[in-house]
Amino acid sequence: MYVNRIELSFDAGHRLLDYPGKCAAPHGHTYRAEVFVAARELDALGLALDFAALKRRMKAWVDEYWDHAFLLNDRDTALVGALGALPESKLYLFRGVNPSAEAMAQQLFEVARRQFGDLVRSVRIWESPGQYAEFVPDGTLLPCALQEEALP
Numbered sequence: 001m002y003v004n005r006i007e008l009s010f011d012a013g014h015r016l017l018d019y020p021g022k023c024a025a026p027h028g029h030t031y032r033a034e035v036f037v038a039a040r041e042l043d044a045l046g047l048a049l050d051f052a053a054l055k056r057r058m059k060a061w062v063d064e065y066w067d068h069a070f071l072l073n074d075r076d077t078a079l080v081g082a083l084g085a086l087p088e089s090k091l092y093l094f095r096g097v098n099p100s101a102e103a104m105a106q107q108l109f110e111v112a113r114r115q116f117g118d119l120v121r122s123v124r125i126w127e128s129p130g131q132y133a134e135f136v137p138d139g140t141l142l143p144c145a146l147q148e149e150a151l152p
């Protein structure tokens with residue numbers, strides 16, 4: 001199995017609606033996104049997937065929708081309304097869920113799957129240098145540590 005990974009970085013604002021702590025305040029992060037693809041065979045060029053194509057298409061989507069945007073839960077009517085009143089605002093709405101690193105990882109995974117199909121294995125969103133959330137679809141092998149915990 002060959003595993004390729006690309007990394008992007010972008011800046012965005014968000015807040016967690018109803019969160020009992022400081023993450024309820026509008027704030028921003030310099031996020032890092034990692035997209036992992038895996039292939040059993042190499043193509044005629046000796047590649048699992050062309051890094052340039054993967055990075056170009058994922059960067060294009062992130063630049064258009066998330067970079068310098070405010071990521072919001074669509075139920076966050078107060079902030080959607082306030083920021084929506086500014087013509088310079090760029091808003092990206094999550095349907096019925098907070099724009100957590102977890103929700104972002106799932107969203108970006110869906111974007112990657114639409115572009116590159118089943119080659120896409122997982123997506124990580126780093127919210128800060130010390131923490132990330134990863135979306136891995138059901139049925140995919142979990143990291144070794146988790147598999148060991150699941151043993152009887």
Ligand SMILES: [Zn+2]
Pocket residue numbers: 014023027028029127
């Ligand atoms: Zn945050």
